[in-house]
Amino acid sequence: MGFSTLQDYLTDWTLEGRTRRQVSDTILALAEASMLLSEVAGRGALGGQLSRVVNNAGEFDEQKEIDLLANRMIVDALQSAPVAAIASEEAEEPIALKPDAPLLVATDPLDGSSNVEANVSYGTIFSILPRHPSSTGEAAFLRPGSHQLAAGFVLYGPQTVFVLTVGVGTHVFTLDREAKVYRMTARGLDVPSETAEYAINTSNARHWDEPIRIYIHDCENGANGPRGHDFNMRWTGSPVADIYRILTRGGIYLYPGDSRKGFQQGRIRLIYEASPLSWLIEQAGGHATTGRERILDVIPSTLHQRTPLICGSRNEVDRVMRIYSGHEFKSDHSPLFGRRGLFRALP
Numbered sequence: 001m002g003f004s005t006l007q008d009y010l011t012d013w014t015l016e017g018r019t020r021r022q023v024s025d026t027i028l029a030l031a032e033a034s035m036l037l038s039e040v041a042g043r044g045a046l047g048g049q050l051s052r053v054v055n056n057a058g059e060f061d062e063q064k065e066i067d068l069l070a071n072r073m074i075v076d077a078l079q080s081a082p083v084a085a086i087a088s089e090e091a092e093e094p095i096a097l098k099p100d101a102p103l104l105v106a107t108d109p110l111d112g113s114s115n116v117e118a119n120v121s122y123g124t125i126f127s128i129l130p131r132h133p134s135s136t137g138e139a140a141f142l143r144p145g146s147h148q149l150a151a152g153f154v155l156y157g158p159q160t161v162f163v164l165t166v167g168v169g170t171h172v173f174t175l176d177r178e179a180k181v182y183r184m185t186a187r188g189l190d191v192p193s194e195t196a197e198y199a200i201n202t203s204n205a206r207h208w209d210e211p212i213r214i215y216i217h218d219c220e221n222g223a224n225g226p227r228g229h230d231f232n233m234r235w236t237g238s239p240v241a242d243i244y245r246i247l248t249r250g251g252i253y254l255y256p257g258d259s260r261k262g263f264q265q266g267r268i269r270l271i272y273e274a275s276p277l278s279w280l281i282e283q284a285g286g287h288a289t290t291g292r293e294r295i296l297d298v299i300p301s302t303l304h305q306r307t308p309l310i311c312g313s314r315n316e317v318d319r320v321m322r323i324y325s326g327h328e329f330k331s332d333h334s335p336l337f338g339r340r341g342l343f344r345a346l347p
Contacts, residue, residue: 003183006031006162006173013166022082022102023128023149023166030105030126031162031182033077034154037070037110037124038175041156044119063090066116070109070124078105085136087272087303094303099136103149104129106141106272111153112238121157123240127276138303145275145296152276153240161185163244163280170247170284191286192250195313197232199242200254207258211291211323215254239268243277243311247284252312254320256291266308270300274309287317291324 010024040047048065055063071090075097078086084101085094089108105128112122128150132140152164160175162182170189173182198219205216222230234251236242242253257266268274278288278295288295288311298307310320322328 003176003185006164006182006184009171009173009184010166013168019102019130019149020166026078026081026083026103026105026128027150027152027164027166029077029081030074030124030152030154033073034124034160034162035175035180037073038154038156038160038177040066040069041116041122041160062114064110064113064116067110067113074105074107074109074124074126081105084131085140087138087141089269089272089304092304094137094141096136102131104131104136104140106276108269108272111240111273112236115236115238115241120236120238121155121241121244122238123156123244124154125240125273125276126153127151127272127279141271141303142300144299145270145279148275148279151279153243153280155240155244157241161244163247165280165283167283170280172248186248189247189284191247191281191284191313193285193313193315195246195250195252195316196229197234197246197249197251198254198316199234199236199246199251201235201237202233204258204260204263207260207263208256209258211320212254212256212258214323214328215320239273239277239309243281246286246312247280250313252316252320253309255309257308265306268307268309270295270298270305270307271303274307277309278311281311285314286312287314288312289317289321291320 010027014020014024052065053062054065067090071088075086075095082101083097083103083105084099085096085104087094087106105126108125111125115122127148129147130149150166155161162173164171171184172186174185176183218225218227219231245251246253255266255268257264274295281288290308291310310317
């Protein structure tokens with residue numbers, strides 16, 4: 001067909017050493033699991049009650065049938081890979097596999113499962129780390145995202161795509177359903193530095209902190225405000241779908257912390273969601289931050305730690321960071337259109 005496969009790409013990449021071969025074997029195991037999950041996702045209701053809630057994991061989190069199914073598929077697939085332990089959103093503690101194996105995997109097996117019933121895209125996120133020399137328990141995973149050896153996600157939609165970085169750019173592989181292989185369809189993604197699209201859940205606007213209010217307020221004012229041009233808002237409720245759109249055509253994704261109980265640090269998990277997504281964005285030329293610091297520099301303190309996540313086109317992400325730092329007020333933020341300006345709406 002003229003498209004190199006995921007295995008071809010990894011074979012070329014692994015020529016330089018044993019660790020790369022081990023990472024490659026793990027990526028291919030995850031790819032196999034994702035193909036099986038893609039078949040399940042493609043059957044929808046014909047495959048059973050995939051969206052049935054089977055457990056409430058905390059005040060805001062529900063486990064659905066497909067969450068647990070995806071988790072089992074990934075754990076089963078990694079049994080044969082050189083992986084010491086898996087940190088999964090669906091497991092309170094790390095799942096031990098081979099204690100002496102050289103790698104760790106952190107994963108959200110099914111990101112966006114609330115969209116299953118609506119037939120909206122959802123996905124699998126993964127991060128591959130070197131095994132900690134003295135532990136395969138929770139402490140082994142408490143390292144910044146800059147330690148990742150590989151990161152990626154699979155998006156299950158009209159197409160199933162496998163988005164991957166091993167530190168040399170971000171690439172897209174599309175599932176050839178007939179041949180049952182992933183074929184490279186985009187190499188070296190480059191997120192545009194400028195954008196006219198933003199993704200945020202505006203139903204939470206009354207709970208945002210002031211920097212996020214200011215940034216979105218300026219976008220909403222469009223050509224009539226200090227930005228001088230119009231913006232479009234896109235929001236699917238599935239981070240992988242929004243991030244994939246941003247990787248392919250630019251944009252900014254914002255899931256900030258807010259004043260609601262349990263949401264002060266946002267809802268995105270740092271280790272197995274924000275860190276891999278941020279590395280993919282950075283490898284494509286974008287930026288990723290909490291608003292105050294680079295995501296990949298944040299050192300986790302707990303396995304399921306949450307974090308604000310603002311990522312995408314670098315000029316927009318940098319603008320948000322300037323607002324957080326206060327520099328935007330001192331430079332080009334317009335008091336005429338600002339929330340503290342002449343036309344500020346009363347709360």
